[in-house]
Amino acid sequence: MLLWPVYPNIGVDNRNQWDMVRDLPGGVAGVRQLIQDFHARGVKVFFPTMPWDTGSRDVGTTMHQATAALMAEIGADGVNGDTMDGLPLAYRTASDATGHPVALEPELAFKDDGMLAYNQQSWGYWTTPLVPLVSKWKWMEPRHMVHVCDRWATDRTNILQDAFFNGVGIESWENVWGWWNQFTARDGEVMRRIATIYRAFPDHLVSAGWVPHVPTLHYGVYASEFPLQGSTLWTIINRTDWDVNERIMRVAHQPGQRYFDLWNGKEIKPLIREGYAELSMPMEAHGYGAVLRVDRDAHVANLDATLKRLALQAARPLQSYSSEWKPLPQTMTPVEATPPATSQPEGMVRIPGAVFDFQVHGIEIEGENKPGLDVQYPWESVARRGHVHSLAIKPFYIDKHPVTNAQFKAFVGATAYRPKDAHNFLKHWIDGSPKAGDENRPVTWVSLEDARAYLRWAGKRLPNEWEWQYAAQGGDGRLYPWGNTWDAAMVPAPAKGRELPAPEPVGQHPQGASPFGVEDMIGHVWQWTNEFADEHTRAAILRGGSYYQPQDSYWYFPQAYKLNEHGKYLLMAPSKDRSGGIGFRGVKDALPL
Template identity: 55%
Template sequence: MKSKPQRAPVTQVGEYALPHTVGAHLPTPGKAPGWPMINIGQWRIDVTGAVPVWLAEMKVWRHEHLIRMGYDDSEYRRPEFAWTQKNIVHTQMMVEDRYFYDPVAGKYTVDKYLDDLERRFGGIDSVLIWYVYTNIGIDDRNQTALASDLPGGLEGLKQAIADFHRRGVKVFLPTMAWDNGTRSEGVPDWEAVARLAKRVGADGVNGDTYNGVPRSFRVASEAIGHPLAFQPESVPYADEQLMWNNQSWGRASIEIIPAVSKLKWLEPRHVINIENRWARDRTDDFHYMFFNGIGYVAWENVWGVWNQFTARDGEALRRLSTLLRKFSELFVSLDWEPYALTLQQGVFASKFPSTTKTLWSIVNRNEYDMFGEQLVVPHVEGRAYYDLWNGTRLSPRIVDGQAHISLTLETRGYGAVLALESGASVEGLDALLGQMKKYNEVPLQSLSNVWQAIPQKMVEIEPTKPSAAAPEGMVTIPAADFDFVVGGIEIEGYTWKGLDFQYPWENSARRSHRHRMHVKSFHIDKYPVTNAQFKKFLDASGYRPKDAHNFLRDWVDGAPRKGWEKKPVTWVSIEDARAYAAWAGKRLPHEWEWQYAAQGADGRLYPWGNDWNTSNMPTQSKEREMPVPADVDAHPQGASPFGVMDLVGNVWQWTSEFYDEHTRAAALRGGSSYQPQTSHWYFPQAYQLDQHGKYLLMAPSKDRAGMLGFRCVVDAG
């Protein structure tokens, strides 16, 4: 056993002796400039040897820094925001997730969504309902308008939020400062989002890409009598913003010695939720979370890519969140102290005290189990000790007024010790101990930590009745062996397994695709379906969609605007397009059929060749309001080798649909003439014939877009 650590000499506690903070984390003991370096290589750092002086100086630094900030903690004392200090497990939820909305039944399924999370990792305390990126920018609808286009409009969203509230889950809405390229809302973002949140009953606002949500959002929400909690995506640029940003997202340190969160140290009631969306092993995140007594962003549907928790990570989060929720008032203790004295290398603890009870959170950073005495704490007569993690009462060895606590810690595992002063109690403690004991009958290391991509399927397209000759308005495409080479233009995801699409010949979704295939002869519309053709369909069939929101939104009194007859029909969902095709005896094209008809057999980049030529397509608009589409026959020089027209740069075109257990998406081809500016987050263009867009699908009301049309195919005899 180590001897008691020696207090390092403090020669100065003035300005220059205070440690410098690094980003979101404080320097670990023994690593700040000018301090004794008690280490032989990083893996041998003797943390406890430097802790006393480190802690003393960090308290001095905190005191002075709060003065410099003019710190006012009133936001953390407001009863209406008390829930933020118990908001342990948070998630960002894509509205396209099929567990949240059932596209077949046409209804929200909040209970199904929450039941699944409770089963797999113990559930959530709050949800960020995400309805903006990645589809924003396909037309000029802005971030606020997209909320209105959810199924049932704002009333539908309001009911979904009420369903979350019924289950005790708080709700955040997003705001993004970068959305200045779509149609103007006419009022500042803070007013628009505050009004929206009040209308639908949301509890808070997440600031996408914000380093601190500005105070103007607080002022706007207070002005309309609907106080909101604010949660920036990352650490505020100015520490003063801590005063009205009740929570924030954060990133974990991955060092052997877990770092201390700067914001947590400055304001222990500020609950950070650790975000690491692409993580496949979340152990480092969980260690940092538990050591600091903060929360987690349990994000799995990442822009339509399903990054599900492994069995081990899911069970670890269940056990951690059980303790973090039960003892939330301790984990926000103003007197918390990181780096409590531990007795074995690679084991770290934090102390969270109150007047009647104290909790120590413990993490084992070693790649092996740890046994024996782990923790030494000052002992008080009559104090009772409990091993919360394993659900048992402890009998420490008491020596010279110190309690030496023995614990068994799993490889890369966790521990938690509770001390109750004489006469103190915790409601439901016996039940909690029994629950934790039962959990730990299954060691975390016995559970699988293997990550698997979710399988994806392509929606079958039924063949049409064959036609030997090309029907009127169609072009015959001959059979051929074709190199189908295409890649996704997703902004995020790198080359992740599970990104983009999985074609029938592939064993997983991936960004880049190459396949030599035989394409049978077919006939394809020479031009995209026009407004006039779609009007003829409506008149003959009487078709009216069940979900009619945004259906033919740019028509007037049930008809195209005068002079728009030859423009491609837009504001039609993939279901609307299929209904038209079925009426016409046609079908939507497979994506490779669309590409072959546009590209021919020579692999060209554009229908007209390999050189970019803007005269072969409509002028690209960079205005905030999208342009009116061009007539489909306006650019004959843009024809493909087979004479197919208007393939690129006018309106996007529906092709194949894909789905997995959680998400539906369509491959869009051809790009459009609308290019909203101010951000690279807008739906990117795919003018090249070896590129496609992945358009997430939820419901016709939201899927219909002002720059999205279609063309049809008939099978050849």
Template identity: 55%
Template sequence: MSSPHRTTSDVKFSHALTGPYLPPPGKVPGWPFQDMGRWKIDVAGAADEWLTGLREWRREHRLRIGLDDSLYRAPDFAWSQRNFVHALTMVEDLYFFDPETGRYTVDRYLDDLTERFGGVDSVLLWYIYPNIGVDDRGQFDLVHDLPGGLDGLKQVVADFHARGVKVFLPTMPWDHGTREGDAPDWERMADIVAAVGADGINGDTYSGVPRAFHVACEARGRAVVLQPESTAQAGDHILSWNLQSWTKRVPNETIPIVVKLKWVEPRHIVQIENRWSRERWSDLQHAFFNGIGYVAWENVFGFVNRLTDRDAATLRRVAAIQRRFARLLVTDDWIPHDRTLQSGIFSSRWPGKDATLWTLINRCEYGVAGEQIAVAHVDGAAYFDVWNGRAVTPRIADGRAYFGADLEPRGFAALLQLAPGADRGDLDAFLAEMATHAATPLTDLSATWASAQQRLVPVVATKPHGEAPATMVAVPAATFEFAVHGVVIEGYDAEGVDVQYPWEPNARRFHRHRIDIAAFAIDRFPVTNADFKAFIDASGYAPADPHNFLRHWIDGAPAPGSERQPVVWVGIEDARAYAAWAGKRLPREWEWQYAAQGLDGRRYPWGNDWREDAVPPPSLERTMPALADVDAHPEGASPFGVMAMTGHVWQWTDEYRDAHVRAAVVRGGSPYQPHSSHWYFPQGYALDSHGKYLLMAPSKDRSGGIGFRCALDL
């Protein structure tokens, strides 16, 4: 049957095609978004002409971009062509690091992923964003602040390798607002890669990681796989040294798309990244159809977005088939949009020397049963329904084998044709494994998504005082209109973003609640260097992990002239230790805001209009400015006379936890404002805003931009 529509062969593929996807068979001009009649398109009727044109375009395009496949042929990088399930791993994740013991827990992290969706092939260890910019530590400083530094990270990499998992490390080209380094990014990155034995580099926001990173790593004897966040804007020539890449969520079109980079170089494994999605079925179908990977990203910068039970089970089965037949998925012989028999069912054919695999997907929201595809029959061939893990006997007619399967709504199927006499290897064991998974239909599993439930970490009340001590300010009991929103960059206004107050059913960005606050006292000024020195001298306090503890002090004491500056480089644990010694506690966030704002809802402690004389001048320099003395700006006093609430230093308040995330709410903002990118930790001068600061370990959490003040109960 010939298509009544203009085909790809008529239109031809332009060498200027810059998008990440190729138009499907029979698509009318204007793809991908302008036409309204997708259901009219005869994909099967146009497939042969389309495939001919697609192959012609690929041959020409490879010449135009000068594709060099030498790295794809290198044995050291063969693993990248089997790297189908990739996870972005937040180092703050409580499954990855145990803050109680101060130890990395790689096995616990991987055991959880293996149990739920069959595990991962690689991880990207994420230790920079979103906390970067709260002080002047840059991306190459933060890796050294991980617990154990580079030695600790080296052991983490070894732990992943022991489980057969490859490790990527991140680099950010936009980080030019923090303190300047002494070498180009690629040289500094290569030093870290060589020191810890990492396998790859992920280029955050890169649309193609520069070849300089590969050259620098290779010079140190540790060649790596480069993986940009996207390649769509950089030009396809970077395929020669970027062996993997991410692609953002694919269009949810009825007709599945073909990923362009995978078509140009089938050994280039693209991983679909759709971090905010709560339904993964379309992404997983496109991964199955294109023979590409998936970014199993569930802790998104502190927002927990776990796969549903159905999506987890789907990923397990998709990845199992991809890993078992990986050699078939990386050749030029791939035939996308192989002819199928029923509407809404689409297939890719993956031919090999002794076996051919067909991956089928049902794009319909209803189940489709019966014969799905007719393939060229080979006498003596064996056939297997590998999605369900069983041998099958197709109907043979006119030299064709008709494969029947019941595809669930938005479901999957896979047919394997094994040539006569072909070595079955571990096929029987694999089929048994797939049969076990298939025993529970996907439709029996929950597709319901739920946000993570956070809990507020309790604070022990202090001994009640009759009046405020001399260094504190009494704040009377009141019913307070507590209105605040989170300034965290990511997550839009989705359920689960920011924090969940005790009176809320879930975390969300915007909060408003009338709360009865008992009388309390709060420090008139933030705790100073001199105050903290008195605490250490009196108590002998020494943290278990001293890395970065009071790193701005000299020989165990504040630098001369800094005694009245707010103390920084103290973690929330250090601040709590000071408060306990002083018979105080950290303020609840709503107490902090009430003390700063009073009852009239003002925007700043001094009123609604900005006053430059009420705060230290903001700094756009790459290094932290010297902090102002806590009493340097009396014009910034709150209605109760509390000082230095805004613009002096971020201040620790409450901590929230869910199963995977610890985070502290910090208030007040600081004068350090790196300006080369909007990805830095946002400021929060206004009293209706707060920052959410991810917590891992004191060595990394301590910051030159965060101090604290104390409260006690009256």
């Protein structure tokens, strides 16, 4: 299990990759317990390391030392080297020095063959031609575990076949940073049957005598041989669009040897002639096969039970399982209307009702424009990156500026509010109060739940995203609140260092106001708007971008200064969701004039 708590949220403030792990629910103790729970179920746990994370908070030591120390502290089993073409020897040395050595698994192919000596695993981003490729790393070291990877594939037939041919694994990756790429029913069933074979015959799969591309008797059918003393395993794939069943392979035969069609869970009675056995078995189009040969007097542990289990799985053909992939539907958490204001609320700006041309797109770094990416508004049939919709907006009032520390302090004082999950809550305050001089700065380190609690107390609510955009843009589709040309003087000076300075006080850039007079809409602090969820994942839409701009990497949370762009911020728990770069403002519904 590879848990990825860092990207794509990292960069929303200056927390580094190790901070993001420590901010998981329950902190280090909670993560350690989670890993122990996985271990109790026979599952190893990996975390990533990001060599590109050089613009966030300085950890004060080397990356390899910080990573090794954290993995030892939480009891993790391995490290995935994000974007790395082999983890350097320094990671192996640092991990071993902790007394808690972990497995190393880079994302990309090794830049140096010698790295195979201390990188125990790797990912395989392979092309999938008709003739399956052979893993160089497994060929050189049969114990090396490759996970074949294609994170965006909605049909995983090719990577499953390539993995099975090589006797390696796949990176299943159903949750691609909030985009749910669920296995189809057919691919899931294939994975289950492959896993049954792998777990029954693990020693064969690391055989030093592995021979890929042994001959078969059919075009488009390919086989690998994994010999051990007393028995031999063949994994077979059918790349063609048709079923095959006769004379799949012809292998050397010795008297007394028996053959088992593992994929279908039954013994094969081969045709024996001239010292060879001709093996026939059914293989579906784009299907799989596996054969075990057992020598005379050799014993294979639990063979009868394994065959019985595989026969039960094979009773239903793969072609009867659906190969249809569907994106998960999302729902938007409703934003409840407030009692309408009967007069102009202090510190708020009236926004008139209108029919608004809402056009916005998500700026996620990856994912192209696949269905299910970004979010699904109530009027849409599926989540997608680009959104266009005309909708009637009722009049409302919106805070002229983001909520400040002083305003939030008044709420805490009046209600004694303290969230159940208080980790990182008002992290920038001292002894329950903002620092002297920070009273008029936007409040940050508040979760979506904290913001809603404040707004309920204030008789307000969060803006729907289209309300936020209309208040910032007006009706002419401009790119920025002040017009269509970027002007750095209209926003706070960006912070580009590794520390996170406090945001500017509100109201310092009145010249950058929207057509309605709303200020600090972009380039100040990110602002909470709508929440979306599917069966597995929650996310919030952030608007306005931030003054904090970590440097030196493309992979940090991207900015969204343009009014036709939004950021999608994955949610897990208030402890992790709170950020020094995210604030909010309130809305109150209004009566028509």
